[in-house]
Amino acid sequence: MTAKRKVGILISGRGSNMQSLARAMATPNFPAEPAVVISNRPEAEGLDWAAERGIPTVTIDHKAFATRMAFEARLHQSLLDHGVDLICNAGFMRMLTGSFVDRWRDRQLNIHPSLLPAFPGLKTHERVLQQGILITGCTVHFIRTEMDAGPIIAQAAVAVLPSDTPETLGARVLKAEHKLYPLALRLVASGQATVENETVKFTLEPQEPMPLFVPASNLTTLG
Numbered sequence: 589m590t591a592k593r594k595v596g597i598l599i600s601g602r603g604s605n606m607q608s609l610a611r612a613m614a615t616p617n618f619p620a621e622p623a624v625v626i627s628n629r630p631e632a633e634g635l636d637w638a639a640e641r642g643i644p645t646v647t648i649d650h651k652a653f654a655t656r657m658a659f660e661a662r663l664h665q666s667l668l669d670h671g672v673d674l675i676c677n678a679g680f681m682r683m684l685t686g687s688f689v690d691r692w693r694d695r696q697l698n699i700h701p702s703l704l705p706a707f708p709g710l711k712t713h714e715r716v717l718q719q720g721i722l723i724t725g726c727t728v729h730f731i732r733t734e735m736d737a738g739p740i741i742a743q744a745a746v747a748v749l750p751s752d753t754p755e756t757l758g759a760r761v762l763k764a765e766h767k768l769y770p771l772a773l774r775l776v777a778s779g780q781a782t783v784e785n786e787t788v789k790f791t792l793e794p795q796e797p798m799p800l801f802v803p804a805s806n807l808t809t810l811g
């Protein structure tokens with residue numbers, strides 16, 4: 589068996605996507621393993637969860653650095669120190685400069701709670717509801733310097749209900765995120781999803797259906 593890819597997970601808060609990635613990586617034959625969880629906020633709830641499970645954790649408080657570059661230099665070094673070869677941003681709420689993004693080009697993933705390129709940025713579910721969108725979802729993509737942009741690896745669609753609030757819709761999308769991110773990481777870590785000409789090419793056997801659709805009432809179809 590080829591060596592597992594070592595994953596550095598970047599968080600800023602709750603870390604529920606980090607948990608879903610760590611749980612997936614703990615299953616047999618997953619082609620990646622967690623190397624470190626790094627938070628830019630000391631109070632991030634996800635740090636305790638990871639530490640309790642024996643995953644190394646590091647806090648790099650961005651407020652302690654005079655410049656973005658200095659923060660990113662420490663972040664980069666910490667990732668190298670832990671032997672990381674793939675980064676998963678999981679609710680990591682810091683914009684990264686071009687120099688950091690270029691160093692990890694096609695080796696850094698992000699998850700965002702919309703069907704990108706629609707609705708990058710914050711308050712996604714509020715904006716979806718305001719605009720009367722009927723189908724939303726989530727996206728895992730390779731990171732580029734623009735916010736929530738880059739070659740798309742996987743998407744899941746989630747139906748919007750007339751009764752939805754940002755909270756109920758966000759909760760349903762989050763459940764889809766927890767299924768989608770491990771799937772996308774598996775594709776990348778196993779070499780089945782690679783970037784060519786700024787789009788992702790897949791070598792899937794057998795071909796898996798994508799995008800995944802998540803009816804509002806039934807999340808089991810995501811497998």
Ligand code: GAR
Nearest residue numbers: 601602603604605678679699700701
């Ligand atoms: C998730 O919904 C993730 O998609 C979003 O932050 C949340 C983090 O939750 N990320 C973005 O909006 C990135 N632009 P979590 O800490 O429980 O994983």
